[in-house]
Amino acid sequence: xxxxxxxxxxxxxxxxxxxxxxxxxxxxxxxxxxxxxxxxxxxxxxxxxxxxxxxxxxxxxxxxxxxxxxxxxxxxxxxxxxxxxxxxxxxxxxxxxxxxxxxxxxxxxxxxxxxxxxxxxxxxxxxxxxxxxxxxxxxxxxxxxx
Amino acid sequence: xxxxxxxxxxxxxxxxxxxxxxxxxxxxxxxxxxxxxxxxxxxxxxxxxxxxxxxxxxxxxxxxxxxxxxxxxxxxxxxxxxxxxxxxxxxxxxxxxxxxxxxxxxxxxxxxxxxxxxxxxxxxxxxxxxxxxxxxxxxxxxxx
Numbered sequence: 199x200x201x202x203x204x205x206x207x208x209x210x211x212x213x214x215x216x217x218x219x220x221x222x223x224x225x226x227x228x229x230x231x232x233x234x235x236x237x238x239x240x241x242x243x244x245x246x247x248x249x250x251x252x253x254x255x256x257x258x259x260x261x262x263x264x265x266x267x268x269x270x271x272x273x274x275x276x277x278x279x280x281x282x283x284x285x286x287x288x289x290x291x292x293x294x295x296x297x298x299x300x301x302x303x304x305x306x307x308x309x310x311x312x313x314x315x316x317x318x319x320x321x322x323x324x325x326x327x328x329x330x331x332x333x334x335x336x337x338x339x340x341x342x343x344x
Numbered sequence: 345x346x347x348x349x350x351x352x353x354x355x356x357x358x359x360x361x362x363x364x365x366x367x368x369x370x371x372x373x374x375x376x377x378x379x380x381x382x383x384x385x386x387x388x389x390x391x392x393x394x395x396x397x398x399x400x401x402x403x404x405x406x407x408x409x410x411x412x413x414x415x416x417x418x419x420x421x422x423x424x425x426x427x428x429x430x431x432x433x434x435x436x437x438x439x440x441x442x443x444x445x446x447x448x449x450x451x452x453x454x455x456x457x458x459x460x461x462x463x464x465x466x467x468x469x470x471x472x473x474x475x476x477x478x479x480x481x482x483x484x485x486x487x488x
Contacts, residue, residue, distance in 0.1 A: 256420060269452070287423055290413040290452070290482055292385040299387060299414035299482035300423040301450050316452035317409065319383070319484065326420045 241344050242267075246274075247323065248338040251284060256326040258298035259339065260291050262319070267344030269316050271323045276308040277335035284337070285326040288312045290319070298322035308337075316343075381406070386467065386483040390428070392475040397431075397440035397468035398483070402460045406488030408432075410456035410467055412448055414482040421480060425449055428481070431468040432456050440466035447472055450481075460487060 247259040263269065273286045287303030304310050305328050312323075325337050386398040402408065410432060415424045431445035445468075448455045456467075467483055 266453070285420060285422060287421075288452075289416075289421075289423070290385075290411075290484055292387055292482060298421075299480070300416050300421050301414050301452055302425075303416075303421075303423040314452045317411065317454055319486070321452065324421075328420070 242342050243344070245341045245343075246338060247341070248336065249325075250334045250336050251325055251327060251331065252334040253331040254327050255331070255334070256297075256324060257337075258291075258322050258324040259341075260298075260320055260322040261341055261343070263316055263321055263343050264318060265344050266317050267315070268313060269321060270311060270313050270342045272311045272340045273306060273308050273325065273337065274340045275336070275338045277337065280307075282330040282335070283307055283328060284330070284335075285324070285328045286310050286312065286339075287324045287326070288314055289322055289324065291322050298324040300324060380404075381486050381488055384485045384487070386485065387481070389478050389480050390469055390471060390475070391478050393471050393473075394475075395468060395470035397435075397466050398485075399435045399440070399464055399466040400485055400487065401464050402487045403462055404488040405461055406459075408456070408458045408460045408465065408485065408487040409454035410458070410486075411452065411454045411484045412450050412469065412481065413452060413484050414480070415450045416480045417477070423450070424479060426474045426479070427472065428474070429468075429470040429472045430455055430483070431470070432458055433466055433468065435464055435466045440468040442468060454486075 245261055249257045251257050271288050283305045285303055286306050287300035289298050289300035291298060301314060302312055323339050323341060384400050388396055390396050412430045415426055416422055417424050427447050427449050429445055429447050431442040433440050433442035446455055467485060469481055
Protein backbone atom coordinates (compact mmCIF):
# COMPACT_ATOMS: atom_id res chain seq x y z
CA UNK A 199 0.00 0.00 0.00
CA UNK A 200 2.83 2.38 0.91
CA UNK A 201 4.61 1.75 -2.37
CA UNK A 202 1.37 2.27 -4.31
CA UNK A 203 0.74 5.52 -2.45
CA UNK A 204 4.25 6.77 -3.19
CA UNK A 205 3.92 5.91 -6.86
CA UNK A 206 0.57 7.67 -7.16
CA UNK A 207 1.92 10.70 -5.33
CA UNK A 208 4.86 10.81 -7.68
CA UNK A 209 2.67 10.66 -10.78
CA UNK A 210 0.42 13.38 -9.38
CA UNK A 211 3.28 15.70 -8.48
CA UNK A 212 5.23 15.16 -11.68
CA UNK A 213 3.40 17.75 -13.83
CA UNK A 214 3.69 20.33 -11.05
CA UNK A 215 7.42 19.69 -10.77
CA UNK A 216 7.86 19.92 -14.52
CA UNK A 217 6.03 23.21 -14.78
CA UNK A 218 7.86 24.65 -11.81
CA UNK A 219 11.18 23.43 -13.15
CA UNK A 220 10.63 24.86 -16.56
CA UNK A 221 9.55 28.27 -15.42
CA UNK A 222 12.50 28.93 -13.19
CA UNK A 223 15.90 29.83 -14.47
CA UNK A 224 19.04 28.13 -13.35
CA UNK A 225 20.24 31.25 -11.59
CA UNK A 226 18.41 33.60 -9.36
CA UNK A 227 18.66 37.12 -10.61
CA UNK A 228 18.23 40.16 -8.52
CA UNK A 229 15.61 42.53 -9.87
CA UNK A 230 17.23 45.59 -11.31
CA UNK A 231 15.86 49.03 -11.74
CA UNK A 232 15.37 49.56 -15.45
CA UNK A 233 17.58 52.25 -16.86
CA UNK A 234 15.58 54.95 -18.58
CA UNK A 235 16.48 55.25 -22.24
CA UNK A 236 19.02 57.94 -22.96
CA UNK A 237 17.55 61.10 -24.34
CA UNK A 238 18.22 61.38 -28.06
CA UNK A 239 21.06 63.72 -28.86
CA UNK A 240 19.82 66.98 -30.30
CA UNK A 241 20.70 67.68 -33.90
CA UNK A 242 22.36 69.98 -34.71
CA UNK A 243 24.60 69.37 -31.74
CA UNK A 244 26.71 72.13 -30.20
CA UNK A 245 30.02 71.33 -28.56
CA UNK A 246 32.43 73.73 -26.89
CA UNK A 247 36.15 73.49 -26.29
CA UNK A 248 38.16 75.86 -24.12
CA UNK A 249 41.84 75.85 -23.33
CA UNK A 250 45.01 77.94 -23.23
CA UNK A 251 47.30 78.46 -26.15
CA UNK A 252 50.98 78.91 -25.26
CA UNK A 253 53.57 80.62 -27.45
CA UNK A 254 54.52 78.35 -30.37
CA UNK A 255 51.67 76.10 -29.20
CA UNK A 256 49.08 74.02 -30.98
CA UNK A 257 45.80 72.97 -29.33
CA UNK A 258 43.49 70.46 -30.99
CA UNK A 259 40.12 68.99 -30.11
CA UNK A 260 38.50 66.00 -31.78
CA UNK A 261 34.83 65.25 -32.27
CA UNK A 262 32.78 62.58 -34.00
CA UNK A 263 30.30 63.30 -36.71
CA UNK A 264 27.74 60.46 -36.52
CA UNK A 265 26.13 61.38 -39.80
CA UNK A 266 27.18 63.45 -42.74
CA UNK A 267 26.44 67.14 -42.82
CA UNK A 268 27.82 70.60 -42.29
CA UNK A 269 30.35 71.36 -39.60
CA UNK A 270 30.49 74.94 -38.39
CA UNK A 271 33.35 75.87 -36.08
CA UNK A 272 33.68 79.31 -34.53
CA UNK A 273 36.58 80.74 -32.57
CA UNK A 274 34.26 82.19 -29.99
CA UNK A 275 36.68 83.93 -27.64
CA UNK A 276 40.36 84.71 -27.62
CA UNK A 277 42.22 86.33 -24.76
CA UNK A 278 44.30 89.51 -24.76
CA UNK A 279 46.27 91.13 -26.29
CA UNK A 280 43.54 92.41 -28.55
CA UNK A 281 45.63 92.76 -31.67
CA UNK A 282 47.13 89.29 -31.71
CA UNK A 283 46.01 86.73 -34.28
CA UNK A 284 46.15 82.96 -34.07
CA UNK A 285 45.72 80.18 -36.56
CA UNK A 286 42.35 78.46 -36.50
CA UNK A 287 41.68 75.32 -38.51
CA UNK A 288 39.37 72.39 -39.18
CA UNK A 289 40.62 68.99 -40.26
CA UNK A 290 41.05 65.32 -39.54
CA UNK A 291 43.08 63.60 -36.80
CA UNK A 292 46.36 61.96 -37.60
CA UNK A 293 48.78 63.95 -39.64
CA UNK A 294 52.40 63.94 -40.54
CA UNK A 295 53.35 66.88 -38.35
CA UNK A 296 50.47 67.57 -35.99
CA UNK A 297 47.65 65.76 -34.26
CA UNK A 298 45.10 67.54 -36.44
CA UNK A 299 45.72 67.73 -40.19
CA UNK A 300 43.98 70.83 -41.40
CA UNK A 301 41.58 70.92 -44.28
CA UNK A 302 41.09 74.65 -43.98
CA UNK A 303 42.62 77.32 -41.79
CA UNK A 304 42.65 81.06 -41.23
CA UNK A 305 44.74 83.50 -39.25
CA UNK A 306 42.28 85.39 -37.15
CA UNK A 307 41.01 87.04 -33.98
CA UNK A 308 37.90 85.77 -32.21
CA UNK A 309 34.76 85.51 -34.32
CA UNK A 310 36.10 83.59 -37.30
CA UNK A 311 33.93 80.75 -38.55
CA UNK A 312 34.96 77.75 -40.62
CA UNK A 313 32.34 75.69 -42.42
CA UNK A 314 32.69 72.40 -44.26
CA UNK A 315 30.48 69.66 -45.60
CA UNK A 316 31.72 66.38 -44.17
CA UNK A 317 31.12 62.65 -44.27
CA UNK A 318 30.48 60.76 -41.02
CA UNK A 319 33.75 60.30 -39.14
CA UNK A 320 36.19 61.85 -36.73
CA UNK A 321 37.27 65.44 -37.16
CA UNK A 322 39.20 68.03 -35.24
CA UNK A 323 39.61 71.73 -34.79
CA UNK A 324 42.93 73.34 -33.98
CA UNK A 325 44.05 76.67 -32.60
CA UNK A 326 47.74 77.47 -32.98
CA UNK A 327 50.19 80.26 -32.53
CA UNK A 328 51.41 81.82 -35.76
CA UNK A 329 54.20 83.70 -34.01
CA UNK A 330 52.42 86.51 -32.22
CA UNK A 331 52.11 85.10 -28.73
CA UNK A 332 54.47 85.97 -25.88
CA UNK A 333 52.36 84.41 -23.16
CA UNK A 334 49.62 81.78 -22.99
CA UNK A 335 46.15 83.09 -23.80
CA UNK A 336 42.73 81.53 -23.23
CA UNK A 337 40.42 80.70 -26.08
CA UNK A 338 37.16 78.92 -26.69
CA UNK A 339 35.72 77.28 -29.75
CA UNK A 340 32.11 76.31 -30.51
CA UNK A 341 31.42 73.52 -32.97
CA UNK A 342 27.99 72.82 -34.43
CA UNK A 343 27.40 69.61 -36.38
CA UNK A 344 24.60 67.15 -37.19
CA UNK B 345 2.51 -2.66 -7.58
CA UNK B 346 6.28 -2.72 -7.80
CA UNK B 347 5.88 -2.65 -11.58
CA UNK B 348 3.74 0.46 -11.35
CA UNK B 349 6.32 2.16 -9.14
CA UNK B 350 9.05 1.26 -11.60
CA UNK B 351 7.01 2.79 -14.43
CA UNK B 352 6.52 5.99 -12.47
CA UNK B 353 10.22 6.14 -11.63
CA UNK B 354 11.13 5.64 -15.29
CA UNK B 355 8.69 8.37 -16.26
CA UNK B 356 10.28 10.64 -13.67
CA UNK B 357 13.78 10.03 -15.00
CA UNK B 358 12.62 10.58 -18.59
CA UNK B 359 10.85 13.81 -17.75
CA UNK B 360 13.83 15.04 -15.77
CA UNK B 361 16.01 14.60 -18.80
CA UNK B 362 13.41 16.17 -21.06
CA UNK B 363 12.97 19.14 -18.81
CA UNK B 364 16.71 19.51 -18.46
CA UNK B 365 16.96 19.87 -22.19
CA UNK B 366 13.90 22.10 -22.46
CA UNK B 367 15.06 24.40 -19.68
CA UNK B 368 18.59 24.86 -20.83
CA UNK B 369 19.58 28.40 -21.71
CA UNK B 370 21.66 27.35 -24.65
CA UNK B 371 19.27 28.76 -27.22
CA UNK B 372 21.03 31.38 -29.29
CA UNK B 373 19.31 34.47 -30.50
CA UNK B 374 19.76 35.40 -34.14
CA UNK B 375 22.98 37.28 -34.58
CA UNK B 376 22.72 40.82 -35.84
CA UNK B 377 25.97 41.20 -37.69
CA UNK B 378 26.75 44.75 -38.65
CA UNK B 379 29.10 45.09 -41.59
CA UNK B 380 32.27 46.51 -40.14
CA UNK B 381 34.49 49.01 -41.85
CA UNK B 382 38.13 49.84 -41.37
CA UNK B 383 39.54 53.34 -41.36
CA UNK B 384 43.12 53.85 -42.44
CA UNK B 385 44.99 57.12 -42.51
CA UNK B 386 47.77 57.74 -44.99
CA UNK B 387 49.64 60.81 -43.82
CA UNK B 388 52.89 61.70 -45.49
CA UNK B 389 54.56 64.29 -47.68
CA UNK B 390 54.67 64.84 -51.41
CA UNK B 391 57.33 66.88 -53.15
CA UNK B 392 57.03 69.29 -56.04
CA UNK B 393 56.59 67.09 -59.10
CA UNK B 394 56.49 64.04 -56.87
CA UNK B 395 54.18 61.14 -56.26
CA UNK B 396 53.55 58.69 -53.46
CA UNK B 397 51.19 55.79 -52.88
CA UNK B 398 49.81 53.59 -50.14
CA UNK B 399 48.46 50.04 -50.32
CA UNK B 400 45.66 48.64 -48.21
CA UNK B 401 43.87 45.32 -47.93
CA UNK B 402 40.12 45.00 -48.33
CA UNK B 403 38.71 41.95 -46.54
CA UNK B 404 35.07 42.12 -47.51
CA UNK B 405 32.82 43.07 -50.36
CA UNK B 406 31.60 46.64 -50.17
CA UNK B 407 32.45 50.25 -50.87
CA UNK B 408 35.73 52.06 -50.25
CA UNK B 409 35.57 55.78 -49.54
CA UNK B 410 38.76 57.74 -50.10
CA UNK B 411 39.19 61.31 -48.97
CA UNK B 412 42.11 63.65 -49.51
CA UNK B 413 41.27 65.40 -46.28
CA UNK B 414 44.23 67.68 -45.76
CA UNK B 415 47.03 69.34 -47.68
CA UNK B 416 49.13 71.61 -45.54
CA UNK B 417 52.48 73.25 -45.26
CA UNK B 418 54.86 73.89 -42.41
CA UNK B 419 55.31 72.36 -39.01
CA UNK B 420 51.99 73.70 -37.74
CA UNK B 421 50.26 72.68 -40.94
CA UNK B 422 48.39 75.64 -42.33
CA UNK B 423 45.90 74.30 -44.89
CA UNK B 424 46.69 74.79 -48.55
CA UNK B 425 43.94 75.03 -51.18
CA UNK B 426 46.07 73.29 -53.79
CA UNK B 427 44.84 70.68 -56.26
CA UNK B 428 46.61 67.32 -56.41
CA UNK B 429 46.01 64.16 -58.41
CA UNK B 430 44.35 61.49 -56.31
CA UNK B 431 44.33 58.05 -57.86
CA UNK B 432 42.92 54.63 -57.03
CA UNK B 433 44.20 51.32 -58.32
CA UNK B 434 46.00 48.08 -57.57
CA UNK B 435 49.65 47.58 -56.64
CA UNK B 436 51.76 46.42 -59.54
CA UNK B 437 55.50 45.92 -59.33
CA UNK B 438 56.83 48.72 -57.19
CA UNK B 439 54.03 51.14 -58.04
CA UNK B 440 50.29 51.66 -58.05
CA UNK B 441 48.54 50.91 -61.34
CA UNK B 442 45.68 53.38 -61.38
CA UNK B 443 42.23 52.40 -62.53
CA UNK B 444 40.86 55.88 -61.92
CA UNK B 445 42.15 59.28 -60.88
CA UNK B 446 40.86 62.75 -60.25
CA UNK B 447 42.46 66.13 -59.58
CA UNK B 448 41.08 67.49 -56.36
CA UNK B 449 41.66 69.90 -53.51
CA UNK B 450 41.31 68.61 -49.98
CA UNK B 451 37.78 68.07 -48.70
CA UNK B 452 35.98 66.38 -45.83
CA UNK B 453 33.74 64.35 -48.13
CA UNK B 454 35.05 61.41 -50.12
CA UNK B 455 36.44 62.18 -53.56
CA UNK B 456 36.44 58.48 -54.43
CA UNK B 457 33.67 56.00 -53.71
CA UNK B 458 34.68 52.68 -55.23
CA UNK B 459 32.98 49.29 -55.14
CA UNK B 460 35.57 46.78 -53.96
CA UNK B 461 35.98 43.05 -53.51
CA UNK B 462 38.47 41.39 -51.14
CA UNK B 463 41.85 42.27 -52.59
CA UNK B 464 44.78 44.65 -52.22
CA UNK B 465 44.29 48.17 -53.54
CA UNK B 466 46.28 51.38 -53.49
CA UNK B 467 45.80 55.12 -53.47
CA UNK B 468 48.28 57.47 -55.05
CA UNK B 469 48.80 61.20 -54.64
CA UNK B 470 50.75 63.18 -57.22
CA UNK B 471 51.63 66.76 -57.92
CA UNK B 472 50.20 68.00 -61.21
CA UNK B 473 52.42 71.07 -61.31
CA UNK B 474 50.76 73.15 -58.62
CA UNK B 475 53.28 72.61 -55.84
CA UNK B 476 56.13 74.99 -55.22
CA UNK B 477 57.61 72.85 -52.48
CA UNK B 478 57.02 69.93 -50.20
CA UNK B 479 53.58 69.62 -48.60
CA UNK B 480 52.05 67.42 -45.94
CA UNK B 481 48.87 65.56 -46.73
CA UNK B 482 46.40 63.23 -45.07
CA UNK B 483 44.26 60.73 -46.95
CA UNK B 484 41.49 58.91 -45.12
CA UNK B 485 40.50 55.50 -46.46
CA UNK B 486 37.37 53.78 -45.16
CA UNK B 487 36.88 50.29 -46.55
CA UNK B 488 35.00 47.07 -45.73
